[in-house]
Each structure stands twice: as structure tokens, then as C-alpha cells.
Amino acid sequence: MKRLDQQTFTDRxxxxxxxxxxxxxxxxxxxxxxxxxxxxxxxxxxxxxxxxTLTAGHTAPSLLDQLGRLNCFKCETxxxxxxxxxxxxxxxWECPRCGNKxxxxxxxxxxxxxxxxxxxxxxxx
Numbered sequence: 001m002k003r004l005d006q007q008t009f010t011d012r013x014x015x016x017x018x019x020x021x022x023x024x025x026x027x028x029x030x031x032x033x034x035x036x037x038x039x040x041x042x043x044x045x046x047x048x049x050x051x052x053t054l055t056a057g058h059t060a061p062s063l064l065d066q067l068g069r070l071n072c073f074k075c076e077t078x079x080x081x082x083x084x085x086x087x088x089x090x091x092x093w094e095c096p097r098c099g100n101k102x103x104x105x106x107x108x109x110x111x112x113x114x115x116x117x118x119x120x121x122x123x124x125x
Contacts, residue, residue, distance in 0.1 A: 022042070075098045081094075082110060
């Protein structure tokens with residue numbers, strides 16, 4: 001599956017929100033079924049119901065995939081970002097392949113700002 005551009009990603013999130021608002025909890029509590037009903041009854045164009053995890057391994061594609069994840073310094077695999085709930089560390093990068101972990105005092109928003117600046121810098125070069 002190709003990576004989602006921002007417009008496609010936003011369109012799918014908004015369609016999911018509409019399906020949830022219209023069909024849950026009135027007809028079903030299953031969001032997948034609600035989205036299928038929305039696609040059949042109200043959608044202006046067809047959307048893929050299940051998003052492939054092929055590009056991100058074990059996770060669904062996200063904004064981090066577009067901005068570029070940090071690579072593991074041991075095996076060079078793109079790492080997943082987790083939010084930590086307590087303690088002095090706010091986030092943690094974790095390698096899905098080798099399990100290497102890198103904790104950080106940066107918040108999620110600080111990481112997104114950093115990755116956005118890095119992405120914009122690479123895009124202009």
C-alpha cells in the first residue's frame with residue numbers, strides 16, 4: 001500500500017468520525033460495521049475499510065511515517081514512539097525489531113515539532 005498523503009489521511013479520519021457520530025450507538029457499537037454502513041449508504045466515494053500495516057510493520061500508518069521516524073541506532077529499523085505516563089521521562093522510542101529503547105524528556109508535541117522541522121529541512125534541500 002502506498003503511504004497516505006495528508007489530504008487522504010484527513011478524509012479517512014473525518015469519514016470515520018461521521019460514521020461514528022451517525023451510526024453508533026444507535027445501530028451498532030462496532031466501528032468497523034458502522035463505517036461499512038456509512039460507505040454503503042452515505043459515502044460520496046469508496047474508501048478502504050482496513051488500513052494496511054505493511055508500511056509501518058505492526059502499527060497503522062501515522063503522521064510519524066510521513067515526517068520520518070527515528071531509526072534504531074543498533075539495527076537501523078524505524079522506531080515507534082510511546083508516551084510515558086509518569087516519571088521524569090515523557091516519551092520513549094522503541095525498536096520493534098530488536099527491542100532497543102530510548103527514553104526522552106521531550107513531550108510528543110516537542111518530538112512532532114522537531115520531526116516537522118527536520119522534514120521541512122530535508123524537503124527544501
